[in-house]
Amino acid sequence: MAPRGEGSGAPVDSMVAQLEKHPISSILIVIAMQTEALPVVNKFQLVENPHSSFPEGVPWVHYHGTYKDIIINLVWPGKDLTLGVDSVGTVSASLVTYASIQALQPDLIINAGTAGGFKAKGAGIGDIFLVSHVAFHDRRIPIPVFDLYGVGSRQTFPTPNLLKALNLKAGKLSTGDSLDMTPQDEASITANDATVKDMEGAAVAYVAGLLKIPAIFVKAVTDIVDGKKPTAEEFLQNLAAVTAALDGAVAQIVDFISGKCLSEL
Ligand code: ADE
Numbered sequence: 001m002a003p004r005g006e007g008s009g010a011p012v013d014s015m016v017a018q019l020e021k022h023p024i025s026s027i028l029i030v031i032a033m034q035t036e037a038l039p040v041v042n043k044f045q046l047v048e049n050p051h052s053s054f055p056e057g058v059p060w061v062h063y064h065g066t067y068k069d070i071i072i073n074l075v076w077p078g079k080d081l082t083l084g085v086d087s088v089g090t091v092s093a094s095l096v097t098y099a100s101i102q103a104l105q106p107d108l109i110i111n112a113g114t115a116g117g118f119k120a121k122g123a124g125i126g127d128i129f130l131v132s133h134v135a136f137h138d139r140r141i142p143i144p145v146f147d148l149y150g151v152g153s154r155q156t157f158p159t160p161n162l163l164k165a166l167n168l169k170a171g172k173l174s175t176g177d178s179l180d181m182t183p184q185d186e187a188s189i190t191a192n193d194a195t196v197k198d199m200e201g202a203a204v205a206y207v208a209g210l211l212k213i214p215a216i217f218v219k220a221v222t223d224i225v226d227g228k229k230p231t232a233e234e235f236l237q238n239l240a241a242v243t244a245a246l247d248g249a250v251a252q253i254v255d256f257i258s259g260k261c262l263s264e265l
Contacts, residue, residue, distance in 0.1 A: 024257050028106035028213075029074040029250065030097055032113050032200050033086045035239060037063075037076040039247040040112070044072050044254070053103040059087060060096045068258040075100045089177045090136075090203035097207040108157070108262065109215040111204040112250050114242055116181075116231060117221035121171065121195035124221065126242055128249045129195065130163050131156050131173040131217035134202040137188035138176035153192065154205055157214035159265040166252050171195030173217055175202035180231055197225060214262055218253065220246035 031037040040046075046063035054060045059078030066072065077092035079085060097109070117123025132155065139150035163170055174194035176185055181197070189197055196219045208215035222242045223234035257265065 021261055021263065023259055023261055024070060024107045026071040026104065026106045026108075027073070027254070027257065028097075028100055028104055028109045029072065030093065030100070030109060030111045030200070030204055031074065031076050032088045032093060034076060034079075035086075036113055036243050036246060037061075037074060039243065040074060040250050043247060043251050044074075046072060046074055054096075054099055057081075060099065062100070067254060070254065070258055072254065073100065073104050073106065089199050090175065091177075093200035094203045094207050097204050098211070101207065101211045101213055106213060108257070109204065109208050109213050110218060110250065110253065111201055111215060112218045112246060113198055113200060113220075114222040114235070114239065114246065115173065115196040115198040115201075115219035116179075116223045116225040116235075117196050118189075118194070118226050119224050120226050122169070123171070123195050123224065125224065125238055126245050127221045128168050128245060129171045129173070129219045129221070130159065130166075130168040131196070131201060131219060132158075132170050133172040133193075134205045134217065135172070135174055135192040135194070136176060136202045137174040137185050137192060137194070137197070138178065140184065140188070151188070151192065152202055152206060154202075154209060156205065157216050157262070157265070159216055162216075162253065162256055162265050165256055166249070168218075168249065169195075173198060173201045173219060175199060179235065181225055196221060216253075216265075218246065218249055220249070 046065040049062040052062035063074040077087035135153035141150040174189045174192040222238040
Protein backbone atom coordinates (compact mmCIF):
# COMPACT_ATOMS: atom_id res chain seq x y z
CA MET A 1 0.00 0.00 0.00
CA ALA A 2 1.28 3.45 -0.84
CA PRO A 3 2.06 5.65 2.15
CA ARG A 4 -0.60 8.12 3.10
CA GLY A 5 1.69 11.02 2.32
CA GLU A 6 1.29 14.71 2.59
CA GLY A 7 0.30 16.78 -0.41
CA SER A 8 -1.82 14.14 -2.15
CA GLY A 9 -4.73 16.56 -2.08
CA ALA A 10 -7.26 13.90 -1.05
CA PRO A 11 -8.79 14.15 2.42
CA VAL A 12 -7.77 11.26 4.69
CA ASP A 13 -11.38 10.12 5.14
CA SER A 14 -11.90 9.68 1.43
CA MET A 15 -8.61 7.77 1.22
CA VAL A 16 -9.82 5.44 3.98
CA ALA A 17 -13.14 5.05 2.13
CA GLN A 18 -11.21 4.12 -1.03
CA LEU A 19 -9.11 1.61 0.86
CA GLU A 20 -12.25 0.03 2.27
CA LYS A 21 -13.12 -1.04 -1.28
CA HIS A 22 -9.80 -2.81 -1.96
CA PRO A 23 -8.73 -6.17 -0.58
CA ILE A 24 -6.57 -5.83 2.51
CA SER A 25 -3.00 -6.25 1.35
CA SER A 26 -0.90 -5.53 4.42
CA ILE A 27 -1.49 -6.22 8.11
CA LEU A 28 0.49 -5.43 11.23
CA ILE A 29 0.21 -7.84 14.15
CA VAL A 30 1.31 -6.34 17.48
CA ILE A 31 2.10 -8.90 20.20
CA ALA A 32 3.70 -8.10 23.57
CA MET A 33 5.14 -11.43 24.69
CA GLN A 34 7.56 -13.77 22.93
CA THR A 35 5.56 -16.82 24.04
CA GLU A 36 2.52 -15.36 22.28
CA ALA A 37 4.43 -14.20 19.18
CA LEU A 38 6.59 -17.17 18.18
CA PRO A 39 3.78 -19.62 17.33
CA VAL A 40 2.30 -16.98 14.98
CA VAL A 41 5.73 -16.41 13.45
CA ASN A 42 6.04 -20.16 12.87
CA LYS A 43 2.50 -20.64 11.60
CA PHE A 44 2.97 -18.01 8.85
CA GLN A 45 6.66 -18.87 8.33
CA LEU A 46 7.60 -15.28 9.02
CA VAL A 47 11.27 -14.34 9.15
CA GLU A 48 12.98 -11.76 11.26
CA ASN A 49 13.90 -8.56 9.43
CA PRO A 50 17.45 -7.76 10.53
CA HIS A 51 17.27 -4.45 8.64
CA SER A 52 14.11 -3.06 10.23
CA SER A 53 13.78 0.70 10.22
CA PHE A 54 13.64 0.73 14.00
CA PRO A 55 16.25 2.90 15.74
CA GLU A 56 19.55 1.19 16.42
CA GLY A 57 19.75 -0.48 19.81
CA VAL A 58 16.04 -0.86 20.56
CA PRO A 59 14.93 -4.40 21.45
CA TRP A 60 11.90 -4.30 19.11
CA VAL A 61 11.68 -7.22 16.69
CA HIS A 62 10.08 -7.16 13.23
CA TYR A 63 9.08 -10.39 11.49
CA HIS A 64 7.59 -10.41 8.00
CA GLY A 65 6.31 -12.67 5.27
CA THR A 66 3.46 -13.24 2.86
CA TYR A 67 0.45 -15.46 3.41
CA LYS A 68 -2.02 -15.92 0.57
CA ASP A 69 -2.20 -12.35 -0.83
CA ILE A 70 -1.38 -10.56 2.40
CA ILE A 71 1.90 -9.05 3.54
CA ILE A 72 2.12 -9.97 7.21
CA ASN A 73 4.25 -7.89 9.55
CA LEU A 74 4.51 -8.93 13.17
CA VAL A 75 6.18 -6.76 15.77
CA TRP A 76 7.15 -7.72 19.28
CA PRO A 77 8.66 -5.07 21.61
CA GLY A 78 11.36 -7.56 22.56
CA LYS A 79 13.14 -8.09 25.85
CA ASP A 80 13.86 -5.23 28.23
CA LEU A 81 17.47 -4.27 27.65
CA THR A 82 18.28 -4.21 31.35
CA LEU A 83 16.17 -6.97 32.85
CA GLY A 84 15.73 -9.37 29.93
CA VAL A 85 11.98 -9.87 30.34
CA ASP A 86 9.32 -9.16 27.71
CA SER A 87 8.69 -5.41 27.37
CA VAL A 88 5.02 -5.62 28.29
CA GLY A 89 2.79 -2.62 29.00
CA THR A 90 1.52 0.53 27.37
CA VAL A 91 4.79 2.44 26.89
CA SER A 92 6.54 -0.20 24.79
CA ALA A 93 3.32 -1.08 22.96
CA SER A 94 2.74 2.57 21.97
CA LEU A 95 6.30 3.11 20.80
CA VAL A 96 6.56 -0.05 18.72
CA THR A 97 3.10 0.51 17.21
CA TYR A 98 3.98 4.08 16.24
CA ALA A 99 7.32 3.13 14.69
CA SER A 100 5.78 0.18 12.86
CA ILE A 101 2.92 2.18 11.37
CA GLN A 102 5.35 4.85 10.20
CA ALA A 103 7.58 2.26 8.57
CA LEU A 104 5.01 -0.17 7.21
CA GLN A 105 1.74 1.74 6.63
CA PRO A 106 -0.47 -1.31 7.21
CA ASP A 107 -4.11 -1.48 6.08
CA LEU A 108 -5.11 -3.07 9.39
CA ILE A 109 -3.60 -3.66 12.83
CA ILE A 110 -4.30 -6.77 14.88
CA ASN A 111 -3.29 -6.56 18.53
CA ALA A 112 -3.29 -10.10 19.87
CA GLY A 113 -2.50 -11.15 23.42
CA THR A 114 -3.59 -12.68 26.66
CA ALA A 115 -5.89 -11.01 29.17
CA GLY A 116 -7.50 -11.42 32.53
CA GLY A 117 -11.22 -12.15 32.33
CA PHE A 118 -14.18 -11.43 34.59
CA LYS A 119 -16.38 -14.47 35.17
CA ALA A 120 -19.18 -12.16 36.32
CA LYS A 121 -19.19 -10.80 32.75
CA GLY A 122 -19.11 -14.24 31.14
CA ALA A 123 -15.37 -14.86 30.66
CA GLY A 124 -13.78 -18.28 31.15
CA ILE A 125 -10.20 -19.56 30.85
CA GLY A 126 -9.26 -20.04 27.18
CA ASP A 127 -12.07 -17.87 25.83
CA ILE A 128 -11.11 -15.71 22.86
CA PHE A 129 -12.59 -12.23 22.77
CA LEU A 130 -12.90 -9.87 19.84
CA VAL A 131 -12.91 -6.48 21.54
CA SER A 132 -15.64 -3.95 20.77
CA HIS A 133 -14.32 -1.04 22.88
CA VAL A 134 -11.10 -0.20 24.72
CA ALA A 135 -10.39 2.14 27.65
CA PHE A 136 -7.76 2.72 30.33
CA HIS A 137 -8.41 1.97 34.01
CA ASP A 138 -5.31 3.45 35.67
CA ARG A 139 -5.26 7.00 34.33
CA ARG A 140 -7.31 8.79 36.96
CA ILE A 141 -7.45 12.57 36.46
CA PRO A 142 -10.37 13.93 38.51
CA ILE A 143 -10.71 17.22 36.64
CA PRO A 144 -13.56 17.75 34.17
CA VAL A 145 -12.74 16.56 30.64
CA PHE A 146 -9.24 15.42 31.71
CA ASP A 147 -11.11 12.56 33.41
CA LEU A 148 -12.48 11.48 30.02
CA TYR A 149 -9.08 11.92 28.38
CA GLY A 150 -7.56 9.66 31.04
CA VAL A 151 -10.12 6.91 30.47
CA GLY A 152 -9.54 7.25 26.71
CA SER A 153 -12.52 5.14 25.73
CA ARG A 154 -12.83 4.34 22.04
CA GLN A 155 -14.64 1.92 19.79
CA THR A 156 -12.54 -0.56 17.84
CA PHE A 157 -12.89 -1.10 14.09
CA PRO A 158 -16.19 -2.96 13.73
CA THR A 159 -15.92 -6.50 12.33
CA PRO A 160 -19.43 -8.02 12.62
CA ASN A 161 -18.87 -10.63 9.89
CA LEU A 162 -15.60 -11.79 11.43
CA LEU A 163 -17.21 -12.07 14.85
CA LYS A 164 -20.04 -14.18 13.46
CA ALA A 165 -17.93 -16.36 11.15
CA LEU A 166 -15.40 -17.33 13.81
CA ASN A 167 -17.91 -17.60 16.63
CA LEU A 168 -15.74 -15.48 18.93
CA LYS A 169 -17.00 -13.79 22.07
CA ALA A 170 -17.44 -10.00 22.00
CA GLY A 171 -16.57 -7.79 24.96
CA LYS A 172 -15.02 -4.54 26.14
CA LEU A 173 -11.34 -4.35 27.11
CA SER A 174 -9.80 -2.28 29.89
CA THR A 175 -6.06 -1.57 29.84
CA GLY A 176 -3.64 -0.70 32.63
CA ASP A 177 0.05 -1.12 33.35
CA SER A 178 -0.37 -3.66 36.15
CA LEU A 179 -1.07 -7.38 36.07
CA ASP A 180 -2.82 -7.17 39.42
CA MET A 181 -5.82 -5.00 40.25
CA THR A 182 -6.22 -2.44 43.02
CA PRO A 183 -9.71 -1.60 44.34
CA GLN A 184 -9.48 1.70 42.41
CA ASP A 185 -8.61 -0.16 39.22
CA GLU A 186 -11.55 -2.48 39.83
CA ALA A 187 -13.97 0.45 40.16
CA SER A 188 -12.67 1.92 36.88
CA ILE A 189 -12.84 -1.43 35.09
CA THR A 190 -16.45 -1.79 36.25
CA ALA A 191 -17.16 1.76 35.02
CA ASN A 192 -15.58 0.77 31.69
CA ASP A 193 -18.01 -2.19 31.55
CA ALA A 194 -15.04 -4.41 30.65
CA THR A 195 -15.09 -8.20 30.36
CA VAL A 196 -11.33 -8.49 29.85
CA LYS A 197 -8.30 -6.56 31.10
CA ASP A 198 -4.86 -6.37 29.55
CA MET A 199 -1.72 -4.21 29.54
CA GLU A 200 -1.50 -2.93 25.95
CA GLY A 201 -4.79 -2.75 24.03
CA ALA A 202 -5.95 0.83 24.70
CA ALA A 203 -2.42 2.10 24.04
CA VAL A 204 -2.27 0.38 20.64
CA ALA A 205 -5.76 1.76 19.92
CA TYR A 206 -4.64 5.28 20.81
CA VAL A 207 -1.72 5.20 18.38
CA ALA A 208 -3.77 3.50 15.64
CA GLY A 209 -6.43 6.19 16.11
CA LEU A 210 -3.89 9.01 15.91
CA LEU A 211 -2.52 7.64 12.66
CA LYS A 212 -5.93 6.59 11.32
CA ILE A 213 -5.21 2.89 10.90
CA PRO A 214 -8.13 0.54 11.63
CA ALA A 215 -7.31 -1.77 14.54
CA ILE A 216 -8.85 -4.92 15.99
CA PHE A 217 -8.05 -6.63 19.28
CA VAL A 218 -8.03 -10.37 19.97
CA LYS A 219 -7.60 -11.33 23.61
CA ALA A 220 -7.39 -14.82 25.13
CA VAL A 221 -8.21 -15.30 28.81
CA THR A 222 -5.41 -16.76 30.94
CA ASP A 223 -6.78 -15.90 34.38
CA ILE A 224 -10.02 -15.05 36.08
CA VAL A 225 -9.61 -11.74 37.83
CA ASP A 226 -12.73 -12.06 39.99
CA GLY A 227 -11.90 -15.67 40.91
CA LYS A 228 -10.10 -17.22 43.87
CA LYS A 229 -6.66 -18.00 42.38
CA PRO A 230 -3.77 -15.51 42.61
CA THR A 231 -3.55 -13.78 39.22
CA ALA A 232 0.18 -14.21 38.55
CA GLU A 233 0.05 -17.93 39.42
CA GLU A 234 -3.03 -18.60 37.28
CA PHE A 235 -1.59 -16.53 34.39
CA LEU A 236 1.68 -18.50 34.31
CA GLN A 237 -0.12 -21.82 34.73
CA ASN A 238 -2.38 -21.21 31.69
CA LEU A 239 -0.07 -19.16 29.47
CA ALA A 240 1.13 -21.98 27.18
CA ALA A 241 -2.25 -23.62 26.58
CA VAL A 242 -4.12 -20.36 26.15
CA THR A 243 -1.46 -19.00 23.82
CA ALA A 244 -2.03 -22.01 21.55
CA ALA A 245 -5.74 -21.11 21.40
CA LEU A 246 -4.90 -17.45 20.74
CA ASP A 247 -2.58 -18.32 17.89
CA GLY A 248 -5.20 -20.58 16.36
CA ALA A 249 -7.64 -17.65 16.46
CA VAL A 250 -5.12 -15.27 14.86
CA ALA A 251 -4.58 -17.79 12.04
CA GLN A 252 -8.34 -18.07 11.50
CA ILE A 253 -8.68 -14.29 11.48
CA VAL A 254 -5.95 -13.89 8.86
CA ASP A 255 -7.61 -16.61 6.76
CA PHE A 256 -10.92 -14.77 7.04
CA ILE A 257 -9.34 -11.43 6.11
CA SER A 258 -7.67 -12.84 3.01
CA GLY A 259 -9.26 -11.45 -0.16
CA LYS A 260 -11.62 -9.16 1.75
CA CYS A 261 -11.89 -5.38 2.02
CA LEU A 262 -12.12 -3.60 5.36
CA SER A 263 -15.83 -3.03 4.81
CA GLU A 264 -16.43 -6.78 4.50
CA LEU A 265 -14.95 -7.66 7.88
N1 ADE B 1 -2.73 -10.50 30.77
C1 ADE B 1 -3.11 -11.72 31.18
N2 ADE B 1 -3.76 -11.66 32.36
C2 ADE B 1 -3.81 -10.34 32.70
C3 ADE B 1 -4.35 -9.64 33.78
N3 ADE B 1 -4.97 -10.25 34.79
N4 ADE B 1 -4.19 -8.29 33.81
C4 ADE B 1 -3.55 -7.67 32.80
N5 ADE B 1 -3.03 -8.28 31.75
C5 ADE B 1 -3.16 -9.62 31.68
